[in-house]
Amino acid sequence: MVRTKNPAVRTRLIERAAQMLRAREPVTLRSVVRDTGLSTMAVYTYFGGMEGLWQAVRQEGFTRLAAELGTVTRTKDPVRDLTALGAAYVTNALANPDLYRVMFDATVDLENPTAADDTLHILVTTIERAQQADRFAPGADARSLATQCWAIGHGLVSLVATGPLPHDTLALGAPMLVALFVDAGDTPATCRDSVGRGWPFRPPGHDAGKP
Amino acid sequence: MVRTKNPAVRTRLIERAAQMLRAREPVTLRSVVRDTGLSTMAVYTYFGGMEGLWQAVRQEGFTRLAAELGTVTRTKDPVRDLTALGAAYVTNALANPDLYRVMFDATVDLENPTAADDTLHILVTTIERAQQADRFAPGADARSLATQCWAIGHGLVSLVATGPLPHDTLALGAPMLVALFVDAGDTPATCRDSVGRGWPFRPPGHDAGKP
DNA sequence: CCACAATACATGGCAACGCTATGTTTAGGA
DNA sequence: TCCTAAACATAGCGTTGCCATGTATTGTGG
Numbered sequence: 001m002v003r004t005k006n007p008a009v010r011t012r013l014i015e016r017a018a019q020m021l022r023a024r025e026p027v028t029l030r031s032v033v034r035d036t037g038l039s040t041m042a043v044y045t046y047f048g049g050m051e052g053l054w055q056a057v058r059q060e061g062f063t064r065l066a067a068e069l070g071t072v073t074r075t076k077d078p079v080r081d082l083t084a085l086g087a088a089y090v091t092n093a094l095a096n097p098d099l100y101r102v103m104f105d106a107t108v109d110l111e112n113p114t115a116a117d118d119t120l121h122i123l124v125t126t127i128e129r130a131q132q133a134d135r136f137a138p139g140a141d142a143r144s145l146a147t148q149c150w151a152i153g154h155g156l157v158s159l160v161a162t163g164p165l166p167h168d169t170l171a172l173g174a175p176m177l178v179a180l181f182v183d184a185g186d187t188p189a190t191c192r193d194s195v196g197r198g199w200p201f202r203p204p205g206h207d208a209g210k211p
Numbered sequence: 212m213v214r215t216k217n218p219a220v221r222t223r224l225i226e227r228a229a230q231m232l233r234a235r236e237p238v239t240l241r242s243v244v245r246d247t248g249l250s251t252m253a254v255y256t257y258f259g260g261m262e263g264l265w266q267a268v269r270q271e272g273f274t275r276l277a278a279e280l281g282t283v284t285r286t287k288d289p290v291r292d293l294t295a296l297g298a299a300y301v302t303n304a305l306a307n308p309d310l311y312r313v314m315f316d317a318t319v320d321l322e323n324p325t326a327a328d329d330t331l332h333i334l335v336t337t338i339e340r341a342q343q344a345d346r347f348a349p350g351a352d353a354r355s356l357a358t359q360c361w362a363i364g365h366g367l368v369s370l371v372a373t374g375p376l377p378h379d380t381l382a383l384g385a386p387m388l389v390a391l392f393v394d395a396g397d398t399p400a401t402c403r404d405s406v407g408r409g410w411p412f413r414p415p416g417h418d419a420g421k422p
Numbered sequence: 423c424c425a426c427a428a429t430a431c432a433t434g435g436c437a438a439c440g441c442t443a444t445g446t447t448t449a450g451g452a
Numbered sequence: 453t454c455c456t457a458a459a460c461a462t463a464g465c466g467t468t469g470c471c472a473t474g475t476a477t478t479g480t481g482g
Contacts, residue, residue: 003449003458029440039461040441050440104374105316116375147380148387155366163315164327169358176359176391183390214429214478240469250432251470261469 009038010046014056021057021098054102061096061103062115068092069122078129079186083177083198085123086153090170090201093157101162104154120146130186137185145184152176170201221257223247225267232268232309265313272307272314273326279303280333289340290397294388294409296334297364301381301412304368312373315365331357341397348396356395363387381412 047053093100123146130136159165258264304311334357341347370376392402
């Protein structure tokens with residue numbers, strides 16, 4: 001073995017595919033290598049075919065999502081932070097609906113199967129903070145609660161971003177999270193306040209300004 | 212205008228596409244008309260192209276879902292019935308994951324934009340029954356609550372059926388619905404019982420039998 | 423009743439698709 | 453310094469969605 005792969009080529013193809021996805025351009029074997037000086041064989045050398053490239057793009061989507069979740073500011077209110085993480089998840093999906101969709105239309109597995117776990121882990125950490133702050137009951141399974149938050153965020157945003165429901169529907173995330181968090185042990189009034197500060201999506205007639 | 216379309220051809224192509232989808236066979240312009248005596252032009256006459264056929268298949272998916280939801284038995288416990296509707300939704304998606312996926316990966320709109328409303332209406336009716344039975348507070352917006360139920364069911368099943376989470380995750384639907392229904396006014400103990408009888412998906416170690 | 427005309431449908435071909443057999447170039451180890 | 457294995461280009465195969473063109477068919481006006 002003598003000639004080695006150039007890792008930059010791999011990254012370049014993934015980023016180009018993601019960029020074309022965002023620009024709503026069709027991502028085909030030929031179009032993804034056009035104007036790159038590469039031939040179609042590059043896709044086979046680095047990914048084994050188009051399906052391998054899609055797998056890598058899905059992986060990239062999870063990576064970017066995890067990075068964006070990691071930028072949510074951490075305050076003294078873990079319930080607000082948990083809500084803000086859910087909102088960041090939704091915002092990311094709305095901003096990149098095509099990349100978000102390919103993340104979940106996988107017939108085959110991701111390259112790194114722990115991508116979903118990584119996504120969940122940030123939520124789990126915040127939930128444990130809420131338990132330590134006596135907002136959530138300490139006995140509850142943080143991972144189960146994190147999965148439930150994920151299901152709410154994913155369900156809402158996938159029905160809105162590429163689905164049949166209008167954008168207003170996202171406002172329902174607030175009462176859903178409140179119901180979940182109160183069930184986990186939080187005080188209703190306090191919880192409503194925390195969620196209200198972390199969830200930016202408002203119902204249609206809502207007046208966000210102060211007189 | 213002299214020669215008229217044959218509506219049976221339209222139905223035949225839609226059902227053939229849905230059947231091929233279920234059988235995991237690739238649905239292509241040529242494969243869908245193969246062995247039907249029709250040429251590829253039939254797809255253009257009746258649907259204007261493959262995208263039109265996909266739209267019709269999506270519509271068919273919503274129609275079948277609504278029909279299946281309509282078969283859920285109606286008992287004296289509307290909260291159990293509401294839970295059972297959610298479970299039927301999940302079961303349908305698990306049984307037809309490919310048809311379920313095309314229902315929601317629409318770049319364009321459905322033929323009949325009210326398909327989503329029809330899906331919701333069955334839930335709304337059951338929620339109103341729960342309000343009349345003094346299980347849910349009468350003031351709440353039934354449509355909002357129905358949408359929240361939908362988001363929970365859709366979020367869970369899409370993360371499980373074609374997503375990264377294991378089948379066990381579906382058990383989380385029970386506590387999520389309980390939290391939602393208690394928030395809507397139901398009594399926790401009664402609610403847990405109703406949901407427990409309507410939601411068939413159990414956590415991994417659960418022993419469903421009685422000694 | 424029947425000829426006209428509009429429409430359903432078949433045929434064949436086009437460009438683009440994913441993929442791969444084959445050949446060429448390149449770079450690390452002997 | 454060769455030599456060889458891997459990276460990469462070229463070109464072509466079968467298939468895709470689509471459509472221009474031609475033919476067959478059927479409701480309708482005279």
